[in-house]
Amino acid sequence: MRQELPVIFELGQPGRTALDLPECDVPAVPVEDLIPAPMLRREAPDLPTVSQPELMRHYTALSRRNFGVDSGLYPLGSCTMKYNPKVNEDIARYAGLAQIHPLQEPGSVQGALEILFNMEKYLAEIAGMDAVTMQPAAGAHGELTGLKLIMAYHRHRGEERCKVIIPDSAHGTNPATAVVCGLETVQVGSNPDGSVNLAALRQAVDRDTAALMLTNPSTLGLFETNITEIARIVHEAGGLLYYDGANANAIMGMTRPGDMGFDVIHFNLHKTFSTPHGGGGPGSGPVGVKKELIPFLPVPVITFDGSSFGLDSDRPLSIGKMQAFFGNFGVIVKAYAYIRTMGPDGLRQASMDAVLNANYCLQQLKDVYQAPFDRICMHECILTAKGQKEFGVRTLDIAKRLLDYGFHPPTIYFPLIVEEALMIEPTETENKETLDRFITVMKAIAREARENPAIVREAPQTTAVRRLDEVTAARKPVLRWQRQSKL
Numbered sequence: 001m002r003q004e005l006p007v008i009f010e011l012g013q014p015g016r017t018a019l020d021l022p023e024c025d026v027p028a029v030p031v032e033d034l035i036p037a038p039m040l041r042r043e044a045p046d047l048p049t050v051s052q053p054e055l056m057r058h059y060t061a062l063s064r065r066n067f068g069v070d071s072g073l074y075p076l077g078s079c080t081m082k083y084n085p086k087v088n089e090d091i092a093r094y095a096g097l098a099q100i101h102p103l104q105e106p107g108s109v110q111g112a113l114e115i116l117f118n119m120e121k122y123l124a125e126i127a128g129m130d131a132v133t134m135q136p137a138a139g140a141h142g143e144l145t146g147l148k149l150i151m152a153y154h155r156h157r158g159e160e161r162c163k164v165i166i167p168d169s170a171h172g173t174n175p176a177t178a179v180v181c182g183l184e185t186v187q188v189g190s191n192p193d194g195s196v197n198l199a200a201l202r203q204a205v206d207r208d209t210a211a212l213m214l215t216n217p218s219t220l221g222l223f224e225t226n227i228t229e230i231a232r233i234v235h236e237a238g239g240l241l242y243y244d245g246a247n248a249n250a251i252m253g254m255t256r257p258g259d260m261g262f263d264v265i266h267f268n269l270h271k272t273f274s275t276p277h278g279g280g281g282p283g284s285g286p287v288g289v290k291k292e293l294i295p296f297l298p299v300p301v302i303t304f305d306g307s308s309f310g311l312d313s314d315r316p317l318s319i320g321k322m323q324a325f326f327g328n329f330g331v332i333v334k335a336y337a338y339i340r341t342m343g344p345d346g347l348r349q350a351s352m353d354a355v356l357n358a359n360y361c362l363q364q365l366k367d368v369y370q371a372p373f374d375r376i377c378m379h380e381c382i383l384t385a386k387g388q389k390e391f392g393v394r395t396l397d398i399a400k401r402l403l404d405y406g407f408h409p410p411t412i413y414f415p416l417i418v419e420e421a422l423m424i425e426p427t428e429t430e431n432k433e434t435l436d437r438f439i440t441v442m443k444a445i446a447r448e449a450r451e452n453p454a455i456v457r458e459a460p461q462t463t464a465v466r467r468l469d470e471v472t473a474a475r476k477p478v479l480r481w482q483r484q485s486k487l
């Protein structure tokens with residue numbers, strides 16, 4: 001069932017316009033003089049012809065169908081959908097930051113270079129690393145950069161190491177990155193308490209081990225207490241440790257990957273450091289390294305000689321460029337504003353609150369949905385709807401039913417090693433009233449599953465669209481609207 005909302009091309013009448021342009025007051029130049037003939041479009045583009053009110057109402061209606069952190073709780077585990085303070089947006093729009101060009105001479109963009117330089121220092125401090133590059137454009141891109149750095153490091157020492165060890169709880173981008181780099185992946189299993197199986201790890205490491213990729217806290221929301229022993233095992237075999245810090249919301253100011261023994265790390269500014277994400281928007285995945293890996297960092301490196309900032313591309317061991325210019329600068333500015341407004345104590349408090357909120361949800365819900373790991377969790381908690389299966393209700397149904405109650409569902413069926421998983425990350429930006437409403441609704445859905453499972457199985461009932469064919473949407477997406485008949 002679909003509630004039709006026309007696309008904008010289906011609205012309006014020929015000749016209508018939402019904007020009156022003033023008369024042109026400069027001499028008209030023939031378009032042929034501006035654009036080379038082969039690139040010139042002969043027919044006018046088929047643009048919408050709508051009035052201003054039609055335009056306004058159309059996009060307002062669309063925006064009301066959307067759901068984001070500005071509409072309500074968005075507890076999507078591993079994604080850290082925290083509130084994005086609006087002051088960050090204001091600052092990123094300052095003309096001195098938004099209107100500059102990446103090809104300007106360094107002398108004319110000292111402020112922008114200073115922001116990049118300072119940001120590298122802040123992130124190095126938070127991570128316990130010696131240097132940072134701001135180039136990577138996303139978490140997965142940070143992983144790619146990190147593994148390239150690790151490969152360059154081994155190669156420089158005359159070693160070709162071809163294997164990456166990855167725990168079975170890992171985020172899918174970890175093995176994907178290793179494969180893109182032409183490396184082999186070796187999976188190690190987890191113990192019943194969710195920690196890495198050390199015996200399996202000892203078996204897995206050898207002279208081919210290039211790196212171990214690990215998330216700590218893991219994607220199970222659990223802190224890996226054996227991390228120093230894990231680091232010792234990998235280092236003794238000559239491998240390096242890569243920290244997937246996409247989601248560092250539990251550790252800011254509490255502990256540092258560098259102190260745990262990690263050699264390379266990426267952060268997602270668009271998760272931990274509050275820049276907006278989702279919908280394929282721009283991200284930023286800075287990579288930090290220990291000093292042994294500094295020579296291999298992407299170029300240009302931002303330099304400071306005590307009086308001015310500059311760019312250094314004369315680095316013979318560099319892996320090269322990973323991204324046009326300096327990374328997604330606007331995103332970096334927003335995260336910079338976030339770090340500066342929070343300060344060290346604020347970041348630490350954010351982590352403590354994020355962990356508190358996740359544990360509150362876990363404790364309140366674990367009697368209704370089973371907790372596969374009954375331990376203190378970090379910034380996210382895992383529950384399972386295994387118990388609801390006997391009523392014919394699955395995790396997907398519960399997620400859909402949450403939509404009827406006005407909540408964005410948590411992450412579901414991930415991590416893969418937990419049956420019927422629900423992965424809840426409330427973040428520090430939610431207050432107790434919101435969490436209590438969410439908990440009440442989750443309990444109400446559990447009751448419905450028992451007493452009226454059909455209503456859960458047929459959810460959502462109240463949304464603009466009902467159940468979508470998600471498999472077809474993923475496998476055969478229709479990405480381009482085609483006009484049925486011309487007006």
Ligand SMILES: *Cc1c(COP(=O)(O)O)cnc(C)c1O
Pocket residue numbers: 078079138139140141171173215219244246247268283285
């Ligand atoms: C989100 C996430 C990634 C990937 O980050 P992108 O910016 O989406 O590429 C990698 N690892 C973990 C643990 C994540 O949560």
